[in-house]
Amino acid sequence: MDDKIIEIKNVSKSYNDKPVVKKISLSIRRGEFVTLLGPSGCGKTTTLRMIAGFEQPTEGTILFNGEDITSLPPHKRNINTVFQKYALFPHLNVFGNIAFGLKMKLVPDGEPREDKRGNKVQKMRRLTKAEIADKVNNALKMVDLEDYGHRAVNSLSGGQQQRVAIARALVNEPQVLLLDEPLGALDLKMRKDMQLELMQMHKQLGITFVYVTHDQEEALTMSDTIVVMKDGEIQQIGTPTKVYDEPANAFVADFIGESNILSGTMVKDFCVDISGHKFECVDKGFKFDEPIDVIVRPEDIKIVPLDDKQCLINAEVLSCVFKGDHYQVTALTYGDERNEIIIHDNVEVNTGDTIGLYIKPFDFHIMHKSRLINELKGEIWEENVVQFCDGKFPCVSTLEEGTKVRVKVDFDDVELTDDEDDGTIGATVISSIYKGSYWQYIVRTDTYYDFFVDNDYEWSIGDRVGIRIAPDKIIIEEVKDEEV
Amino acid sequence: MKKFKFRFSRRAFAYPYMIFLLLFVVVPLVIILINAFLDDNSKFTFANFAEFFSDAGGGLTVLGNSLIIGLVTTLICLVIGYPCAYFLAKYHASNRVFVLLFILPMWVNFLIRTLSTKAIFMALDVKLGMGTVLFGMVYNYLPYMILPLHTTLVSIDHSYIEAAEDLGADKMTVFLRTILPLSMPGVVSGITMTFIPAISTFAISEILSSSKIFLFGDAINMHFSKTTNSFGVGSVMSLVMLVLVIVANVIVNLTSKDEEVKSTL
Secondary structure, three states: OOOEEEEEEEEEEEEOOEEEEEEEEEEEEOOOEEEEEOOOOOOHHHHHHHHHOOOOOOEEEEEEOOEEOOOOOHHHOOEEEEEOOEOOOOOOEHHHHHHHHHOOOEEEOOOOEEOOOOOEEOOEEEOOHHHHHHHHHHHHHHOOOHHHOOOEHHHOOHHHHHHHHHHHHHOOOOOEEEEEOOOOOOOHHHHHHHHHHHHHHHHHHOOEEEEEEOOHHHHHHHOOEEEEEEOOEEEEEEOHHHHHHOOOOHHHHHHOOOOEEEEEEEEEOOEEEEOOEEEEOOOOOOOOOOEEEEEEOHHHEEEEOOOOOOOOEEEEEEEEEEOOOOEEEEEEEOOOOOOEEEEEEOOOOOOOOEEEEEEOHHHOEEEEOOOOOEEEEEEEEEOOEEEEOOEEEEOOOOOOOOOEEEEEEOHHHEEEEOOHHHOOEEEEEEEEEEOOOOEEEEEEEOOOOEEEEEEOOOOOOOOEEEEEEOHHHOEEEEOOHHHO | OOOOOOOOOHHHHHHHHHHHHHHHHHHHHHHHHHHHOEOOOOOEOOHHHHHHHOOOOOHHHHHHHHHHHHHHHHHHHHHHHHHHHHHHHHHOOOOHHHHHHHHHHHHOOHHHHHHHHHHHHHHOOOOOOHHHHHHHHHHHHHHHHHHHHHHHHHHOOHHHHHHHHHOOOOHHHHHHHHHHHHOHHHHHHHHHHHHHHHHOOOOHHHHHOOOOOOOHHHHHHHHOOOOOOOHHHHHHHHHHHHHHHHHHHHHHHHHOOOOOOOOOO
16 A cells, blocks of 8 residues: 655755754655654654644655645645644633634535636635534544533643643544644653543544654554654654564664663674674674674563573673563673673562573674764864864874874773863763663764763763863874865 | 830831832822812812812813823824734844834933924924824833733744644734734733823823823823912822723723733833
8 A cells, every 4th residue: 555645755954054854754654653753852843843834844845645745834734733732722712722723614615616717616615603613512522521612721631631632633634633742741641541542533533643752652552653763863664563673773772662782793694792602693694793783672581590401691680670560680691791681571580699591583683883983074283183073182193284184983982071171072962872781872072973982981861071082092094185 | 015126027128118108109199189178278178079070170171182192092002012012022032132122212211202202393393283292102102012012922832823823824814813812911911001101191292282282191280280279179180090090900900810911011
C-alpha cells in the first residue's frame, strides 16, 4: 500500500542560521499513528509545526495528498493540532471552544450546478446553529464530557482541558491530527488512561495521527511507526518492535529502553570482541578489526550457573534491586578491562556473588560507531600553539604561523574540567551514554563543534565543562591550500 | 491601664503615608462634603444642590458637554490607540524603545505641552475651538490608552492565535474572534484611564479654546476661584465628579470581573 498522506521532502529549518531541522525526509501513510520521538531540542516539535503550517521550512517541500502545501497558511490545511498547553480560548466556554472551528467552516449547499460557461459551481454555506450544537455535543460525548458544554475552561482539570482540546481539534474532521506532547502536563495515571483513549480514538476514526513526545514508553505503546530524531536529524524510522530490537545506532538504543552499550571490535564475521572476550553474533560485513558499538538489552541477558555450558562470561554482582516484575542486577565482568552490565532477570542474586551470563548471538546488536576520532579544522597561531573552536591550545608543532591544519584528537584524550575556566575552552554536555566502564559524552563548544569525549567521571546533560587537551595528544596535519 | 507604646515594627513604615492620606485626601474630602451643605454665612442649607441640579448656573449643561467631550475623546483615543498598540505589540514585542517613544510626551508637564500645542495652532493660524480642544485632549490622553492596551496585547499567548489559525481562521477572523476578545481587559482599562481624567480635565479646554469652551473641570475650578467665591456649589460639583468616577470604576470592575485588569501606570 502506498497511500501517502504527508510527504516531507528534504526539509530544513533554521532560526538565525542555526539549523534546527536538517534535511529530513519522511512519508506518512493514511491512517497511520506516527510518533516523532527525541530529546528536547531535537527538532520534533519544529517538524510538527511545519506540517501544521506555523513554521515555513527554510528548504524543502511538504506534500499533503500529493499537493505542495509548503507555503499554505495553517487555516487552509485540513489538519488540526492539539497543543502542548492546550491553548483553549479563555474567553469562551467549553462549547464555544469546540464550536470555534465549526463556525467558520463552509460546507457544500445542495448539488453542484453548472454556470453559463459550463464550470461546475458549488454553493457553500455555513453550518446552522443546530448542526453546530449537534456536532459539538457528539464531540463532547466522544471525550466523555457530555455535561460540560457551559463550563468555563479555566474551571476544568488538566485532564478535562486536554479532552476539550482533543474534541476541539477532532470536531473539524481533519484528515490529520497533530498532537504536540499532549500528555506532558498530566500525572502518570491520567497519562496512561489518555494513551489508551487516544489509541482507541485513532482506531475508531481511522484518521492519521502525528504525535510528538520525548517519552519513549509512550511512543512504544501507541505508535504504528516511530521516527527517532536527534539534533534535527532522523536517526531511525521503524515500527516500535523494530526500533526497540534493532536500534540503528547507539543513540537510539540508549534513548529507547535501557541498554548496555559497550565498545568492541569485529574480529571476523559473526564474531565480536568485547574487552578481550569473544562472542558469537549474527552480524557480518564489518571491516576486520573495525571498532564498533555493541548493544545488549538488559532483558536479553540470562543469569546462568557458573558451570553451565551456556555460560559465556563470569561477572561479580554489584547490586540486585527488585523492580516488581524482575530483578535489576548490576554486575561487573571479570577480565583485564571490566565492564559494568545491567541485567533484568527473575532470579535473585546476592551482592558479591559471581554469576555466569548468557546472551543469545541474536541479541548482540552491532553497529558502526558514528565517529572514531574528533577531527576539525584549525590554524597554527604561533609555534606550539594551535587555534580551533575559538581557543588557543598548546601543541607540539613547528609549522608556520597561520598554517591551516586539520586537528585530530582521540575521544579519551579530551579532558573535561568541572570549572569551565580551567579548560582552554568552555562547552556544554549535550549527550552522555554509559558504555559499561566509562561514559561517552558529546560536548558542544560555543562554536557548535561537537567533541566526542570518553571519560570516567559523571556529568549531566546541560553541564558546563572546560575542555583541555594535553599538547602531545593533539594530532596536527597540515592542510594543503587546494583542500581548504 | 493600657498605655500606648510605640513599637517600631514594619508597620511603622506605613504611618507617614497614612498620615499624608489622612491630611490631604480624607480631610479635604470631608471639608468638601461639609462645604456642600453650607451657605455663604456658614449655615446648613440644601441650596447649593438646588442651584446645581436646577441648572441655574449652567452647571448641568457643562457637565453634559464634559461627558460628551470625554466620550468623544475616549473614542478617538481608542480608534487611534488600538491599532497603534496592536502593531507595537506585534512587531516590537521585545523592543520597548518604540513604546517608550509613545510615553515620552507624558514626561513633559501637560500644561507646558498644552501651551506649546496652542502656540503651534496659533502659528499655523488655526482657529481655536472644539477641534483644537479635542486635539489637545486626544494628544494628552492617548498614551493612557495605548499603554494598558499594549500590555494586554503583548501578554496574549501566541498559541491562542495559532490555535485559531489551526481551526481555520484567516487573519481577520483570528483578530475578531481571539485577539479582540482577549484584549478586552486592556480596552476596558484604557477607557477608564482616558475617560475619567478626560471628563474632569481643566486647563486643556480653557487654553486650547481661548476660554470659549468650558468643561466641568474648568467650572469647578472657577467656583473655587476668589472672584466667584461660591465654594458651596463648587463642592457639590466636586461631589458629583467623585460619584461619576466611582460609578465609572464600578462599571469597569463589573465588566472585568473575571479578568485581571492590567495597567502599567
